[in-house]
Amino acid sequence: xxxxxxxxxxxxxxxxxxxxxxxxxxxxxxxxxxxxxxxxxxxxxxxxxxxxxxxxxxxxxxxxxxxxxxxxxxxxxxxxxxxxxxxxxxxxxxxxxxxxxxxxxxxxxxxxxxxxxxxxxxxxxxxxxxxxxxxxxxxxxxxxxxxxxxxxxxxxxxxxxxxxxxxxxxxxxxxxxxxxxxxxxxxxxxxxxxxxxxxxxxxxxxxxxxxxxxxxxxxxxxxxxxxxxxxxxxxxxxxxxxxxxxxxxxxxxxxxxxxxxxxxxxxxxxxxxxxxxxxxxxxxxxxxxxxxxxxxxxxxxxxxxxxxxxxxxxxxxxxxxxxxxxxxxxxxxxxx
Amino acid sequence: xxxxxxxxxxxxxxxxxxxxxxxxxxxxxxxxxxxxxxxxxxxxxxxxxxxxxxxxxxxxxxxxxxxxxxxxxxxxxxxxxxxxxxxxxxxxxxxxxxxxxxxxxxxxxxxxxxxxxxxxxxxxxxxxxxxxxxxxxxxxxxxxxxxxxxxxxxxxxxxxxxxxxxxxxxxxxxxxxxxxxxxxxxxxxxxxxxxxxxxxxxxxxxxxxxxxxxxxxxxxxxxxxxxxxxxxxxxxxxxxxxxxxxxxxxxxxxxxxxxxxxxxxxxxx
Numbered sequence: 354x355x356x357x358x359x360x361x362x363x364x365x366x367x368x369x370x371x372x373x374x375x376x377x378x379x380x381x382x383x384x385x386x387x388x389x390x391x392x393x394x395x396x397x398x399x400x401x402x403x404x405x406x407x408x409x410x411x412x413x414x415x416x417x418x419x420x421x422x423x424x425x426x427x428x429x430x431x432x433x434x435x436x437x438x439x440x441x442x443x444x445x446x447x448x449x450x451x452x453x454x455x456x457x458x459x460x461x462x463x464x465x466x467x468x469x470x471x472x473x474x475x476x477x478x479x480x481x482x483x484x485x486x487x488x489x490x491x492x493x494x495x496x497x498x499x500x501x502x503x504x505x506x507x508x509x510x511x512x513x514x515x516x517x518x519x520x521x522x523x524x525x526x527x528x529x530x531x532x533x534x535x536x537x538x539x540x541x542x543x544x545x546x547x548x549x550x551x552x553x554x555x556x557x558x559x560x561x562x563x564x565x566x567x568x569x570x571x572x573x574x575x576x577x578x579x580x581x582x583x584x585x586x587x588x589x590x591x592x593x594x595x596x597x598x599x600x601x602x603x604x605x606x607x608x609x610x611x612x613x614x615x616x617x618x619x620x621x622x623x624x625x626x627x628x629x630x631x632x633x634x635x636x637x638x639x640x641x642x643x644x645x646x647x648x649x650x651x652x653x654x655x656x657x658x659x660x661x662x663x664x665x666x667x668x669x670x671x672x673x674x675x676x677x678x679x680x681x682x683x684x685x686x687x688x689x
Numbered sequence: 690x691x692x693x694x695x696x697x698x699x700x701x702x703x704x705x706x707x708x709x710x711x712x713x714x715x716x717x718x719x720x721x722x723x724x725x726x727x728x729x730x731x732x733x734x735x736x737x738x739x740x741x742x743x744x745x746x747x748x749x750x751x752x753x754x755x756x757x758x759x760x761x762x763x764x765x766x767x768x769x770x771x772x773x774x775x776x777x778x779x780x781x782x783x784x785x786x787x788x789x790x791x792x793x794x795x796x797x798x799x800x801x802x803x804x805x806x807x808x809x810x811x812x813x814x815x816x817x818x819x820x821x822x823x824x825x826x827x828x829x830x831x832x833x834x835x836x837x838x839x840x841x842x843x844x845x846x847x848x849x850x851x852x853x854x855x856x857x858x859x860x861x862x863x864x865x866x867x868x869x870x871x872x873x874x875x876x877x878x879x880x881x882x883x884x885x886x887x888x889x890x891x892x893x894x895x896x897x898x899x900x901x902x903x904x905x906x907x908x909x910x911x912x913x914x915x916x917x918x919x920x921x922x923x924x925x926x927x928x929x930x931x932x933x934x935x936x937x938x939x940x941x942x943x944x945x946x947x948x949x950x951x952x953x954x955x956x957x958x
Contacts, residue, residue: 414799436703439801450796455722463723466716467802469709495727511796 367392367519367550368413372422375408375574382408384574390415390552390567392427392518396434396544397565397582398554406554407447407576410523413552416445426519443512447523449510451496457507458492461514468515482510486540502533509540520544522553526560538564559658562586570668578668587632594631594640597653602624610643620666630667631656710803717810722817733817734780736825739773743829745894752819762835766826766890767847767919772813773850774822775887778859779879781815782866786875789867789957808867808954811869812859843923850922850935854915857939860946867953892916911938 368390375383390396400406401551412419413426415435424431426438444450451460461482465475483489486506491499499507505525512520525541526534541564544551555561561568562582570580578585594615598607601624611619611629615636619629631637637656644651705713725731746765751758785808788794797807825859827835827844837843862879869875889906890913896904907913921927 411795416795416798436705436801437701439799440701442799444799446792446795448792450792450794450799452720452793453791454727455720457729459720459723463716463720464800465797466719467713467800467806496910550766628833 365392365424366390367394367427368396368552369425369428370413370422371424373412373419373424374421375412375417376406376674381574383412385422386571386574386576388569388576388579390550393545393548394566395541395551395553395564397561397568398552398571399556399558399561399568400554400571401556404571405436406571408574409571410444410521410552410554414442414521416437416444440515441514441517441519443517443520445505445508445512445520445522446528451504451511454497455498456493456495457488457503458628460496460507461511462482464511465514469596470514478514482513486510500533501528502530502536505529505533505537506540513544517546517549519550519552524556527556534560540661542569592631592634593657594629594637595622595653595655595657596627596640596644596651598625598627599650599652603618603649605609606647607644607649610640610647610649614639614643705803706785707799710806710809711764713802713806714809714813717806718813719810721811721814725814725817731780732818732821734789735773735777735821738776739769739816739826740829741824742769742773743833747830747833750790750893759834762830762833763837763920763924765893766830766835766837767916767923768845768890770823770826770851770919771854771890771916772887772892773826774819775858775883775912777814777818777822778855779862779883781811781859781874782862782864782875782879783872785811785863785866786869786872786874790872804955805951808863808950812856812863815859816852816856819855820848823848823851837923839923842924847849847919847923851915851919853935854935854939857946860943860950864946864950864953867950884914886910890916911935911942914938 366389368388370386370388373383373498374381386405386409398409403578408417411417413424413431415431415438418432418603426441429437429441431438451457452463453502458479461479462475466472466480470478480489483492486509488503488507488510491503496504496507511526512647522541526537529537538560541551541553565581565582568582568585569576570585571577594611596607596619598604604621604625604627608628611617611627615629616629617630619627622628622671634656637654641651641654720877733831743766747758747761750765751761755761755764766783788807788811794807839846849879861882861945862875865878867873869878885906889903890910891907896907896913911934914931915938918932918935921929921931
């Protein structure tokens, strides 16, 4: 840790970003982002597809230059001192950034050699990393025979060769099955206990909640909220109550009941479906009783953990933009 | 894992030294060779083509152009050599295009290595391909009865010349690879450059049989000068002005296209 701190201009801030802007034609992918990421934490960047997460990460990892604004990695400017920044970061991209035509073994060896390790050290490092990421058996297999999880592990292993003090993970668990996902989470936690700072992007609130010390929610290229996971959840409610009404004519009445008991505004998500953040599960009984007393009939009741949509609704009042709708958010939200 | 980082303060420089650039380019060339080992089928163009073309053109045109196959060989072997090696050179563009579309290029870009290393490495790895063309063309020629007057010394000399020339020309195709939109379009563009350059020359037929306009082009075409230079070195052991013209031609191509390719590449990387 001391070694890492001594070689950086600013030991306290791993990332400092001010007024960052990147356009692609008319599309303002990143539209004025400010961030301060302290050293030694896991920082989650939460947002739907197309929110600008990947663009921001690509700028921070020197893959592209911003149109406006500045970004510093441990005090080093990403444009003027790009080569130094590259020595301080590791990047695991959204699509595995490893060589498809080589084996796992060869990938790690070539990257190790490029990073200046001798032949002997590169072989040793390769063997160590393969072992650590459970890839020793598959080391010589072509990558085309690798599962998504193995590919991600190899990708992450390749980012750790130089033990960089800052690691960017762009959607590290998208497309992984639940078990592999939890393995990946444990690996990420270990990185931080080794003294590295991790910046990860995700579309999943629960992932950010599980891993991150701080979360920035971004939407349409802007940071719309940031704080600790508990602060963020407090603004949304830990869970959401979903009521399906038998009679859509009762919508307004049911909304009033929710407003008076839960002190929050329920919103319509589909025909006759009301959703409201729920901070205290005890209150469900009260809501159900009040609905009975008002003669409002229900066909379904459920309590769900909030989705990204609900976080967005709570913070911005609009749903995630059209292009962002993916399978996991198949429940479309109408916010008329 | 422990807390120490492999990066020491001394390494924290904002530049890559020439020594490191060369080292990293050689490692990238090694990566190119590893790829060949996994997908040997990408060598088809530099293995089957020289054999097939030498046999085919030799027996097809031998009688018509030189009276018999044996007399045609000293003319056609240098022609096929140049044609095959330049065909082998266009692969660089297609491969660069494919590579740059893959995720692995993001990693190269985020590594503290010389920006030029992936490009230089790919070009260096191609030397192996050119060597294969040279060996197979002369081997097929030998089987068909070709015994160059200058022997092995002449073969080595012209091999060095033709490989160096191919290396210069491959920058044209590298540029197509860097700026092209897709692998297919890069292939198309490269073929359009390659065909006139190789066929509109003296590689297969004597230039004096061509119509005026074509004759003019074939005479200024650096490929013609290269083919003539090779014929004179290997068959007569003499270095003529064609040798110098093809050397100058190669250097001119290099001086124009290497900076263009590098700057286009830097913009993309």
